[in-house]
Amino acid sequence: MASARFLTLKSIHGTSTHTHSLRPRIQISGKVRAFCALMSPTSTAVFYENHGPPDTVTKIIQLPSVEIKANDVCVKMLASPINPSDINRIEGVYPVRPPLPAVGGYEGAGVVHSVGSAVQALSPGDLVMVSPPSPGTWQTHVVKDKSLWHKLHKDTPVEYAATVTINPLTALRMLEDFVDLKTGDAIVQNGATSMVGQCVIQLAKLRGIHTINIIRDRSGSDEATEKLKKLGADEVFTESQLDVRNVKSLLGNVPEPALGFNCVGGNAASLVLKFLRQGGTMVTYGGMAKKPVIxxxxxxxxxxxxxxxxxxxxxxxxxxxxxCREMLDYLLGLIREGKLKYNMELAPFSEFHTALDKSLGKLGSQPKQVIKF
Amino acid sequence: MASARFLTLKSIHGTSTHTHSLRPRIQISGKVRAFCALMSPTSTAVFYENHGPPDTVTKIIQLPSVEIKANDVCVKMLASPINPSDINRIEGVYPVRPPLPAVGGYEGAGVVHSVGSAVQALSPGDLVMVSPPSPGTWQTHVVKDKSLWHKLHKDTPVEYAATVTINPLTALRMLEDFVDLKTGDAIVQNGATSMVGQCVIQLAKLRGIHTINIIRDRSGSDEATEKLKKLGADEVFTESQLDVRNVKSLLGNVPEPALGFNCVGGNAASLVLKFLRQGGTMVTYGGMAKKPVIxxxxxxxxxxxxxxxxxxxxxxxxxxxxxCREMLDYLLGLIREGKLKYNMELAPFSEFHTALDKSLGKLGSQPKQVIKF
Known part of the structure; x- marks a missing residue:
């Protein structure tokens, strides 16, 4: 955790002097660890001291080494995504966020660099992901308690390991937690080109569930439609195509959906409601249009x-x-088998601020940005 | 049923000629019933041939006698309310409504006037209510199948029997069907002066559940507040009193409510949402402001x-x-014991259109109008 890193840094400086004055002689063998603390490499990090616009309050800095305690694991990060919630945390508008100052990022994956003395289950070279997601993944070396690292199959694509929790797991749970869907049933969703949207289409398809997908009107919507259909989408409509008296007349052979997902709000949410069948349920998981549901x-x-x-x-x-880890392993298994995929753009860490601008929508519609360290 | 009455009337005319031509001789004793059909008195009714504004499309007419068939019961009506759904049915905007032409009204109570040959459980003089509610109660004599009449305790106040289903039963079910409320919990509702609102306060109080009540800003809101507090309301606020940064600061010792009822929409619905605790549920059962929920x-x-x-x-x-009938008996029991009461204005049938104007809001805020025949 970024703030923990800073606190640790201060406490190292404090206690190291203290230790020196109390213990004049360094002992050899077993007890040497207590005095020659295992230290992480220095870490290059996306750092912010105040909440505000992410493109102005974040800067890349070099953080000093921190102590790797008995239960800690130091990971050389390989990939970490820029999620909307990461942006909202930096803006200070997300309810769950780390204290300031902080290092950005919440999800990520990498290889174990070094482990504390009490760590048995992980060794240097192991591929791991942060699980559950926790603050401070936008840096080259992350030190966290062993309980926060989940060991992965060595063939797992690292950009998927870095992104599998927040979006694909949302898709999986939303298909399970609200309505008892059966083969042949249908769901409707807006924001269908989002990472969650893409996962919903594929995970539904695997269960024989039809998907009705709503996307924005924009140049390239034909290509977007094609892409979603290739993933298994049954129907794809732009919002303006649904500006008709009875949207259900467009359903063809797809049954009326019992479940809808809304990550947009405003008109796009109203369209989901229009498609739902009698007694249906709409689940809101995002509000990209920053408009309420009416x-x-x-x-x-x-x-x-x-x-x-x-x-x-x-x-x-x-x-x-x-x-949760069982579900993540299930999703990563599907990914390794080629049954679950989604659009990402890999951005070198040196170009972090360009990737951030893309995530902020300053460069038009862009795929999910994933930092490669 | 009004339309049934008309159909019956036509078919009587049709078959009576038919009968005459086929059966030249009238037999005495047992079989006489088949030829000398038991007939209802003529009935004075609120009748409409087309959907439209209730004050212009309804008229009072005299309907001819109808046959009382073996399983029919003819009831001399004593009381029937004007509910918003009755108005919406006449306007043609309520999804469940009788075919045209029709007699208005859906709830009501009266005394049995005469019964068909196969009716055992009811006798002339019995106090009964229409259960479940069904079309055509705004008339002096109603003929319906015996299954649609529920026999009542003779001490039941007839204006309560006539109104206990649509509003008090709604209050009872809403307190039961959505959240498992325990003694000491709280609910919040808007439209608290409505009949449902008054019942919610009293039924909640009987279970030890606190109520937070939202009413409109209008002259007389102080008196309305006093009345609701006398019924057992813990807190009563006008909408403008809730125009504060944090409505929950007004709760005092009342816990945050887990359940809210909305019969208004618009701002009054937003206020219910503001009061709800984390994970709370809002149930919409009406839309008096004709504004959506945002x-x-x-x-x-x-x-x-x-x-x-x-x-x-x-x-x-x-x-x-x-x-349902068990629940109605429970509610009517509370009413007889003086534990459940609500505001009504009894209107003589001869002044039906004044009562209708009051129900339509043309004469300012008025209590529920109940026609007395």
Missing amino acids: VSTSSFIFKELSLTGFYLQNWLTSDKNEE | VSTSSFIFKELSLTGFYLQNWLTSDKNEE
């Missing part, structure tokens, strides 16, 4: 719709850690 | 609110009839 009284009373939200953080608690 | 993305994701609707009609199906 629902008529009759949608509640006569169409009997239910609206609820999905917050992945509730799955990332310590008591669900084992269950 | 919900922020963060309410779904971070506050984990769920929104759903309540539609009483789902409880008024034949397979739930027995269960």
Whole structure:
């Protein structure tokens, strides 16, 4: 954790003097560890001292070595994504965020560089991911307790390991947690080109569930439609194509969906509601348009719709850690088998601020940016 | 049923000629019933041939006698309310409504006037209510199948019997069907002066559940507040009193509510959402302001609110009839014991159109109008 790194740094300086004055003689063998502390390499990090616009408050700095304690693992990072929630944390608007100052990032994967004296299950060279996600992954070397690292199959593509928790796991849980879907059922979603959207299409397809997908009107929407259909999408519509009296007349052989996913808000959320069948459920997991969801009284009373939200953080608690890692291994297995894939753009760490600008939407629509260290 | 009455009327005319031509001789004793059909009195009714504004499309007419068939019961009506859904049915905007032409009204109570030959459980003089509610109660004499009449304790106040299903039952079910409330919990509702609102306060109080009540800003809101507090309301606020940064600071000793009821929409619905605790549920059962419900993305994701609707009609199906009647008897028992009461204004049938104008809001805020025949 970034702030922990700083606190550690200060405490190292404090205690090292203290230690010297108390213990004049360095002993050889077993006890030497206590005095010659195992230290991490220095780390190049995306650092911020204040909340604000991410492109102005973040800077790349060099952090000093930190002590690798008995249960710590030091990982040389290989990949870490820029997620919308990372941006919101830097802006200071995300409810769960690290204290300042902080290093950005929350998800990531890398290889073990060195381990503390009490670490048995991990060794240098092991491929690992941060699990559950936790602050400070946008840096070259991360030191965290062993419980926060999950060992991976060596053939796992590192950019997928770095991104599998926040988005694909959201897709998996949303398909499981709200409506008991059966083969042949359908779901509807907006923001279908998002990473979650792409995963929803593929994970639904694997279960024989149809998907109705809503995307924005923009140049390139034909290509986007083609891409989603190649992933297994049954129907893809732009918002303007749905500006018709009865959207359900467009469903063809796809049944009316019992479940809808909304990560946009505003009109795109209303379109999801229009597609839902009597008694259907819409799950909101994002608000890209920064517009609220608007629902008529009759949608509640006569169409009997239910609206609820999905917050992945509730799955990332310590008591669900084992269950979560099993799901991540399942998803990474699908990825290794080529059954689950999604668009990413790999950005060298040296070009972090360009990748950040792309994530902020300053350079038009762009795929998910993943930093490669 | 009004339309049934008309169909019956036509078919009587049709078959009576037919009968005459086929059966020249009238037999005495047992079989006489088949030829000398038991007939209802003529009925004075609120009748409409087309959908439209209720004050212009309804007229009072005299309907001819109809046959009382073997399983029919003819009831001299004593009381029937004007509910918003009755108005919406006449306007043609309510999804469940009788075919045209029709007699208005859906709830009501009266005394049995005469019964068909196969009716055992009801006798002339019995106090009964229409259960489940069904079309055509705004008339002096109603003929319906015996299964649609529920016999009542003779001491039941008739204006309560006539109104207990649509509003008090809604209050009872909404307190039961969505959140497992325990003694000491709280709920929040808007439209608290409505009949449902008054019942929610009293039924919650009987279970030791606190109520936070939101009412409109209008002259007389102080008196309305006093009335609701006398019914057992813990807190009563006008909408403008809630125009503060943190509505929860107004809660005092009342806990944050897990459940909210919305029958208004717009700002009044947003206020219910503001009061709800983390993970709370808002149930929409009406939309008096004719404005939609607006919900922020963060309410779904971070506050984990769920929104759903309540539609009483789902409880008024034949397979739930027995269960429903038990609940109605429970509510009518509370009423007889003085534990449940609500504001009504009794209107003589001769002044129906004044009562209708009051129900349409043309004469300012008025209590529920109940026609007395």
